[in-house]
Amino acid sequence: MSTAEKYVTGAYLVLLGSILVYVLIIALKVGRLEEELADVTRAAREKLGG
Amino acid sequence: MSTSLLSRHGRGPSPRFGPLFAAAALALLVGGFALAFYWAPEDADQGFSQKIFYLHVPIALTAYACFGWGAWKALRLLWTGERRYDLESYTAIHMGLIFGLLTLVTGSIWAKISWGQWWTWGERQLVLFLILFLFYSSYFMLRYSTDPGPRRERNSAVYALFGVVLIPVSFLAVRIAGTILHPTIFTHEGADLPWQMLVAFLVCLAGMLSLAATLYRVELTGKRIDASLRELRELLA
Amino acid sequence: MNAYAGDVAALARKDLLLEVRSRDTLPAMLLFVVSALTIFHFALPSGSSERAETGLLWIAIVFTALLGLTRAFAAEREGGVLDGLVLAPCDRSAIWLGKTIGLTVFLVLAELVALPAFALFFHPLSWDLVAAVALADIGIASIGTLLAAIAAASRARELLLPLLFLPLAIPVVIGGVGASIASDPGSFLGFLILYDGVFAILSWASFEYVITE
Numbered sequence: 358m359s360t361a362e363k364y365v366t367g368a369y370l371v372l373l374g375s376i377l378v379y380v381l382i383i384a385l386k387v388g389r390l391e392e393e394l395a396d397v398t399r400a401a402r403e404k405l406g407g
Numbered sequence: 408m409s410t411s412l413l414s415r416h417g418r419g420p421s422p423r424f425g426p427l428f429a430a431a432a433l434a435l436l437v438g439g440f441a442l443a444f445y446w447a448p449e450d451a452d453q454g455f456s457q458k459i460f461y462l463h464v465p466i467a468l469t470a471y472a473c474f475g476w477g478a479w480k481a482l483r484l485l486w487t488g489e490r491r492y493d494l495e496s497y498t499a500i501h502m503g504l505i506f507g508l509l510t511l512v513t514g515s516i517w518a519k520i521s522w523g524q525w526w527t528w529g530e531r532q533l534v535l536f537l538i539l540f541l542f543y544s545s546y547f548m549l550r551y552s553t554d555p556g557p558r559r560e561r562n563s564a565v566y567a568l569f570g571v572v573l574i575p576v577s578f579l580a581v582r583i584a585g586t587i588l589h590p591t592i593f594t595h596e597g598a599d600l601p602w603q604m605l606v607a608f609l610v611c612l613a614g615m616l617s618l619a620a621t622l623y624r625v626e627l628t629g630k631r632i633d634a635s636l637r638e639l640r641e642l643l644a
Numbered sequence: 645m646n647a648y649a650g651d652v653a654a655l656a657r658k659d660l661l662l663e664v665r666s667r668d669t670l671p672a673m674l675l676f677v678v679s680a681l682t683i684f685h686f687a688l689p690s691g692s693s694e695r696a697e698t699g700l701l702w703i704a705i706v707f708t709a710l711l712g713l714t715r716a717f718a719a720e721r722e723g724g725v726l727d728g729l730v731l732a733p734c735d736r737s738a739i740w741l742g743k744t745i746g747l748t749v750f751l752v753l754a755e756l757v758a759l760p761a762f763a764l765f766f767h768p769l770s771w772d773l774v775a776a777v778a779l780a781d782i783g784i785a786s787i788g789t790l791l792a793a794i795a796a797a798s799r800a801r802e803l804l805l806p807l808l809f810l811p812l813a814i815p816v817v818i819g820g821v822g823a824s825i826a827s828d829p830g831s832f833l834g835f836l837i838l839y840d841g842v843f844a845i846l847s848w849a850s851f852e853y854v855i856t857e
Binding site for chain 2: 799814831
Binding site: 359360361362364365367368369371372375376379383386387390393394396397400401404 | 440454455456458459462463466505509512513516517519520618622625626629632633636639640643
């Protein structure tokens with residue numbers, strides 16, 4: 358692979374990597390949101406007695 | 408108590424279109440890159456390294472679009488006072504900053520291949536993005552250091568408007584700076600684009616914009632859920 | 645229209661009178677700019693070009709302006725007067741205009757000392773440079789007043805104001821330095837006029853949104 362090809366591939370990999378990092382962050386966030394939703398649901402049950 | 412959760416945070420992005428944007432991003436981006444590598448001719452002067460063009464320029468234009476979208480939402484906030492525009496503006500600008508960073512990185516790689524250095528003050532697009540990157544990073548500093556509330560929303564919105572005005576002003580400034588201060592020896596502006604390159608480029612551009620739209624919707628939904636949960640918590644405490 | 649102008653004049657006069665009586669901002673700015681110029685001499689190796697020196701002058705101007713900006717709302721904050729100002733029966737944008745005029749006067753006064761000092765320490769100045777400085781003052785004061793109001797709402801206002809201000813100051817520096825050293829300063833001066841016009845209008849129009857509680 359020539360130098361030019363290496364760099365071009367690297368640039369496209371940067372995009373791919375960024376998208377995957379973003380997906381990872383969103384996945385973590387969704388997990389956290391699910392936990393919080395469970396907490397709030399529990400609190401609602403206790404409070405409203407169901 | 409007239410402020411229901413819905414009215415406070417408004418209606419989010421319509422769930423009907425979510426898959427549409429994602430599918431469009433997938434098709435256009437993969438298709439565009441395929442066209443770029445398999446179909447478009449190789450550039451006579453720059454050779455294979457010109458292929459970065461199909462990545463770097465769509466990312467740059469998408470960043471501009473995000474900043475513009477954020478400024479539009481900011482304007483809506485100031486106009487109507489509806490709180491939901493704050494989250495939308497903030498998310499759009501966050502997208503813009505991410506794409507702006509990607510612009511700088513891919514631009515730097517392109518500079519390395521073309522001229523052997525990771526940075527050059529002669530490449531106008533790169534310098535312009537540095538200025539915008541600094542500006543919008545300051546936007547985030549503004550948000551982090553101000554307590555949440557209407558004040559922060561309005562201040563952020565006004566600053567977002569300043570940003571979008573700064574784009575053409577800086578463009579002009581960097582342009583005239585090039586004449587005597589920092590001679591534009593290096594530039595990527597070449598001769599007219601062959602039509603195949605243009606087509607491939609446009610598909611990549613559409614794909615990148617769809618990608619940004621998809622990520623924007625996902626992030627916005629996440630933020631809105633966050634805000635609603637926080638509100639629920641307060642109501643139950 | 646006359647009432648508006650009257651409000652603006654009153655506000656500007658208030659700021660200037662306050663400064664005359666307390667004398668805390670302007671002397672600091674003057675001392676700062678002369679100290680900065682002195683440091684620049686030591687920072688520049690001998691044989692540095694006049695162009696480099698001119699560039700440094702503009703840095704001194706920008707940072708001296710920043711010093712003055714941090715004080716822009718200080719008096720109101722300390723006296724708890726800001727709420728009173730906002731409740732006053734005048735157009736909010738009049739507050740902006742009054743403050744901007746006051747700030748411009750401060751900057752001009754600081755430069756009346758800075759520019760001769762520079763000419764003394766380094767090299768003589770052209771009238772294009774003076775014109776550029778005047779135009780830059782207007783632009784800096786315009787956005788500075790607005791940004792000071794934005795920063796005043798934050799928890800770290802002294803830290804935030806420079807961060808908000810500096811990216812916006814970059815075009816001013818480009819225009820200023822360009823006008824100072826180019827053989828044809830016209831386009832740079834024209835650019836500064838454009839900058840001033842655009843950002844002054846934007847600041848004037850958006851000030852009311854950042855000053856209300």
